[in-house]
Amino acid sequence: MAGEAPAPHTRRKRMSDSARVPPRVPNVSSERRLVEIRREAENTGKVAAKGVRPSGAPFPIASPETGYYGIPLLKEPAWTWQIPLYFFVGGASAAAGVVGAIGSYTGADRKLVRDARWIAASGCVLSPPLLIADLGRPTRFLNMLRVFKPQSAMSMGVWTLVGFSGGAAAAAFAQFMTDRYGTSFPVRVIEQAGQAASLLFGLPFSNYTGVLIGATAVPAWNENAADLPILFGMSGLSAAVGLLELMGNHKSRALGALGLGAALFECWEGLKIEVQQKPVLKPLKHGASGTLTRAAGLLSGPLPAALRLMSLFSGSGNKSSLRKAAAVSSVAGSLLTRMAWIYAGHVSARDWRIPLGIKSQE
C-alpha cells in the first residue's frame, strides 16, 4: 500500500518525529459497510448498527443520560502484559527480601534465609527487564532516573526498585560467596548492608504498585486506593511464602503463620469488595474481569486459608501436601490478582458512566 502513494508518505516521514506513524489509507471495508447499512435500511426500514437513522429507527443521541454517545471518557491503560507480571514478580521478591532479612535477624533456619535471598535476587533480575519492555521507548528507561518526584508513585517505585535491587543483589552475592568460599569480614559487611537495604526498600517495594494504580483516574482503582497497597503487599507475601514452601521450607511454622495471616487478610479484602454495592466496583465482580478477580481472590484467600488450617490439624504426612497445595494456590492467586486488577482497570476506564456521574440503567 505504501508503494501506491510514495509522495505524501515520504513527506510526512521527513516532517516530524511525532508523525512517524504509517499513513492509513481509507479502506474499502468501511465504504462497503456503508453500502451494507443502506441496503439493510432499504429492505427492512430499520438498522441495528449504531448511529444509523433510516426513517423510524432509533438513533444515538448525546444527552445527560447517555453521555457523549457512550464513547469512553477515559483512556484505557497503555500497559502491556509485562506490567501485571512485573507487579507479581516485584511483590513476591520484595516480600521475600523482607522475610529473609527478618529471618536472618531472628536467627531462623539458614536454608530459609538463603532461599529467600535467592527469590529476592531473581526478582530483581527479572523486574527491570519487564518494566523496560513495557516502555514505548525502552532505550530511554534511564530517563526515569533524571527526577525524584514524591508526587509520582511511578517515580517513587522506580527508586525503590533501584534500592531493592541493589540490596537484594548484594545479599545474594554475599550468600554465594559464603556458600562457596566461607565467610570473611568484607563478605559479612556486604551481607549486612545488602540485607538492611533489602529490608528498607523491600517494605515499600512490596506494595507501592497498589499506590501506583490507586492514585490514577481509573475509577475501579482509585475507589480502592486505601486498600490496594495492603492487598498487593499481602498478595506479595503469600507468593513469597508459597515459593519458599515449594523450595522445601514447608515445615517452617513461621512461614505457615505468615501464609495463613496473608490468606485470611485476603479473605477479608475480598469480602469487603463483595458486600459493597457500588457501580464503580462492577468490573471487579461482573463480566470476564469480575470472574477473573473472583477466581484470583478464591485462590489467594479462602482456598489457601482452608488448606493451611487443615494442615494444622492433620498428621505429618498430610501436613506437607496440604501446605504445598496452599503454596501453589497462593502463588497462582497472587499472579492472577495482579492480572485481574489490571484487566478490571481496562473495563472500568471504558465505562463512561462513572466519570460522568451517570447512574447505569440496569
Place this chain on the structure above:
Amino acid sequence: MAITAFLTDSTLCIGCKACEVACKEWNHVAEDGLEWSGFSYDNTGSVGSQTWRHVKFVEQSPEPGFGGNAPEMNSWSFSSDVCKHCENAGCLEACPTGAIVRTEFGGVFVQPDICNGCGYCVVSCPFGVVERNEDDGRAFKCTFCYDRQKVGLKPACAKACPTESIKFGEIEELRHHAKERVAQLESRGMKDVQFYNAGDTSVGGTHAMFILRGDPRQYNLPPKPEVPTVYLRKAWRSSAVGALMLLGGAVVAFLADGNGRR
C-alpha cells in the same frame, strides 16, 4: 510572560473542523478517524495521541425554539475539545521522567525528547486526553502550540477558527469575557448556557475553558474531575500500614517460632 488560555465557545461553533485540520497541519499529526462512527458527524470520537483538537457533534432530540431550529430538526451543538491544560494536571504530576512540564505560558507540555512512553500519564488524566501512540511509543497530546506561542503567534486552531469560537488570550481577560458572554446569552433567552473550567474541583481550573449549552456530560466532560494526586495520601497511608503488617508479621512469626529453629 502572560499566562494564556483557550476559551471555546460552543454557541459560536459551526462544526467546520477547521481547528482539527489546522492542528494536524501545523503539528504534523497523522490522520485518524477515516471510519464511519455513526455518531452524528463525528468520526473522530475523542482527543488522543493523533487528535489534539476534536470537534464534538452533540446531536439531540428536537428541541423547538433553540438556535432557530425547525421543530422537526434535531438540535445540534458543536464544541471543539482539547487538552484542558489543567492547573493541577494529573499527567504532569504522574510523569516519572519529568517529560511533562508547565511552560512559561501556563500550558502543560510533553517534551518529546524525554518521554520514554511509560504510559503513566495516560491513566492519570481525568479527562482522557493524553495517549501513548503505539507506533511511536511516546505519549502525545496538545502542545498548546508552544512553538507558536514562543514567537508570539496564536495556536493554530484559534488562528484557523472562522467564527472565533476558539478564543485565545490572556487567561484573566478570557475569564472575564466568558462571564460577559454567558450573561449576554442568558439575556437572549438561552437559559442553559454554562461556563466549564473545573474551577471548583481538585483540578483547580483549566487553561482550556468552555462555554457550553446544556449539561457538560453530553459533551463527555466530567462534572467532577479529580486530579489523581488527591488519592495519594490514602494510598501511601495504606502502603505504610501494609509495610508495618509485613514487618510486624514477620518479626512475630519468626520469634514465636522459637527463633525459627525446629
